[in-house]
Amino acid sequence: MSKKLTPSEKRLEIEILRYHPEQDEEPYLQQFEIPYTTDMTILEALQFIKDHLDSTVSFRWSCRMAICGSCGLMVNGVPKLGCKAFLRDYYPNKITLEALANFPIERDLVVVMDDFINKLEEIKPYLIPEKEPQFLTKGTYQQTPEQLEKFKQYSMCINCGLCYSACPQYALDNKFIGPAALALIARYNRDSRDAGSAERMKIVNQEVGVWGCTFVGYCSVVCPKGVDPAAAIQLLKVESSKDYLIGMFKP
Amino acid sequence: MSKRRPYNRELSSDWWLKDIFYSQYMLREGSSIFITLYSLILAWGVFRLSQGEVAFNAWMEALQHPLSILFHLIALAFALYHSITWFSLAPKAVDLWIKGKRLNEKIIILTHYIAFVFVSIFCLFIIIS
Amino acid sequence: MIFKQPKKYIRSHEPVFWGLFGAGGMLTAFLTPIMILLTGLLIPLGIIEPEALNYEKLHSFTSSWYGAAIILIIVALPLWHTLHRIFHSLHDLGVQRGRSWQQVICYGFAFAVSVFVFTLLLQILTM
Ligand code: SF4
Numbered sequence: 174m175s176k177k178l179t180p181s182e183k184r185l186e187i188e189i190l191r192y193h194p195e196q197d198e199e200p201y202l203q204q205f206e207i208p209y210t211t212d213m214t215i216l217e218a219l220q221f222i223k224d225h226l227d228s229t230v231s232f233r234w235s236c237r238m239a240i241c242g243s244c245g246l247m248v249n250g251v252p253k254l255g256c257k258a259f260l261r262d263y264y265p266n267k268i269t270l271e272a273l274a275n276f277p278i279e280r281d282l283v284v285v286m287d288d289f290i291n292k293l294e295e296i297k298p299y300l301i302p303e304k305e306p307q308f309l310t311k312g313t314y315q316q317t318p319e320q321l322e323k324f325k326q327y328s329m330c331i332n333c334g335l336c337y338s339a340c341p342q343y344a345l346d347n348k349f350i351g352p353a354a355l356a357l358i359a360r361y362n363r364d365s366r367d368a369g370s371a372e373r374m375k376i377v378n379q380e381v382g383v384w385g386c387t388f389v390g391y392c393s394v395v396c397p398k399g400v401d402p403a404a405a406i407q408l409l410k411v412e413s414s415k416d417y418l419i420g421m422f423k424p
Numbered sequence: 425m426s427k428r429r430p431y432n433r434e435l436s437s438d439w440w441l442k443d444i445f446y447s448q449y450m451l452r453e454g455s456s457i458f459i460t461l462y463s464l465i466l467a468w469g470v471f472r473l474s475q476g477e478v479a480f481n482a483w484m485e486a487l488q489h490p491l492s493i494l495f496h497l498i499a500l501a502f503a504l505y506h507s508i509t510w511f512s513l514a515p516k517a518v519d520l521w522i523k524g525k526r527l528n529e530k531i532i533i534l535t536h537y538i539a540f541v542f543v544s545i546f547c548l549f550i551i552i553s
Numbered sequence: 554m555i556f557k558q559p560k561k562y563i564r565s566h567e568p569v570f571w572g573l574f575g576a577g578g579m580l581t582a583f584l585t586p587i588m589i590l591l592t593g594l595l596i597p598l599g600i601i602e603p604e605a606l607n608y609e610k611l612h613s614f615t616s617s618w619y620g621a622a623i624i625l626i627i628v629a630l631p632l633w634h635t636l637h638r639i640f641h642s643l644h645d646l647g648v649q650r651g652r653s654w655q656q657v658i659c660y661g662f663a664f665a666v667s668v669f670v671f672t673l674l675l676q677i678l679t680m
């Protein structure tokens with residue numbers, strides 16, 4: 174079924190980087206034209222294309238409300254969430270969509286995120302209590318609003334990977350642990366209920382840990398949730414330096 | 425059999441020219457070349473100072489050469505760019521909390537600029553007096 | 554079940570260089586613009602009397618230990634900042650060969666100039 178476009182409708186040109194591993198040697202750009210309304214998101218434009226123009230276009234999405242973190246892609250070379258970026262901010266200019274930079278392309282706009290997920294796992298993204306984990310019958314862990322505030326911002330991450338595709342250091346060397354994983358380390362290390370700092374600092378202290386960062390700062394600009402990974406990284410650099418000094422005096 | 429064949433996009437070595445944000449970053453890093461040269465000029469000045477008055481005056485005179493003036497103009501622009509970027513990123517490294525809230529970014533940046541003006545006037549004053 | 558070998562983590566010595574980089578960057582941010590303006594522009598152009606920076610004044614300042622220390626910091630510390638950046642920029646520009654040599658040359662250069670200025674100042678101090 175194809176929807177007929179009435180001539181009065183405003184239109185917008187969209188270019189998509191296509192890649193089918195079964196048949197294409199390398200990715201190529203394909204043009205589409207869609208009807209334009211002011212309330213449309215990039216994700217909705219993609220859904221229109223899939224429903225009416227070309228059902229083979231692949232892309233990821235789920236929540237449509239900037240919560241699941243699955244719809245990341247490059248919009249005119251800038252990492253964005255498809256569901257949070259609106260056509261009206263680009264209209265009437267052509268929009269070019271590409272799979273998230275710095276990740277391998279699985280197919281069309283879908284990328285391979287394994288490396289990113291492995292890094293998030295590696296940093297032990299869970300509370301490591303000081304003593305034996307206590308049963309709920311003994312009461313919950315208490316925390317003051319101030320203690321919460323110390324890490325709250327860093328807990329807002331939705332694991333979308335935009336910061337990795339904004340980071341030239343990750344692009345240059347993907348052994349670098351990267352912005353979101355470091356922000357997540359800050360999130361747990363700064364939590365008053367956690368006692369796992371020593372374990373996570375081993376990751377931070379490496380060359381490819383916090384020291385892989387040269388403070389480009391673009392990660393914090395593209396982050397759709399205001400996590401500010403660059404700030405988390407700066408704080409961790411200070412922590413790592415303290416750790417280094419302490420390590421010198423007691424081996 | 426799996427048809428998977430993930431495609432890796434190459435990073436071209438001019439990646440920093442492709443986005444204004446990256447270009448500004450490289451410009452910031454590039455400021456270090458001019459500041460290095462300026463430090464070397466000062467180091468040379470110390471060397472001439474150690475050689476006596478005639479040598480030192482020759483160094484002072486060399487600074488009047490049009491090329492030297494041109495270099496210092498460019499170096500000043502880069503040094504200022506370094507200061508601006510340094511101050512604007514400073515709040516990210518400050519972990520100061522007042523009454524359960526992180527210190528406001530603008531206040532930190534403003535403090536840096538006030539200190540900058542203060543230091544500059546202080547230096548001017550020392551030289552003139 | 555997959556059993557994962559515990560990963561070995563190697564601590565970086567970067568904190569040493571990062572500390573110097575930070576101190577040098579701070580000094581440079583506050584002091585270098587006015588320094589360039591004074592020594593490179595206003596005085597050579599005669600807008601400020603060249604007498605403001607004459608030999609005698611500077612020599613007597615450098616002849617005190619605190620004066621010498623100030624000069625050393627002003628001249629040498631920025632280099633630990635700039636050479637750190639140059640070292641990392643080489644990586645950014647894709648110069649991947651001989652990273653450890655690049656490191657030796659970059660920080661070695663900052664070190665050599667620091668020592669050079671230090672010995673000169675020592676010479677003036679003990680003159
Ligand atoms: S830090 Fe921000 S940009 Fe990075 S993965 Fe988390 S939400 Fe996305």
Ligand code: FES
Pocket residue numbers: 233234235236237238239240241242243244245254255256257
């Ligand atoms: S669809 Fe869930 S974040 Fe965009």
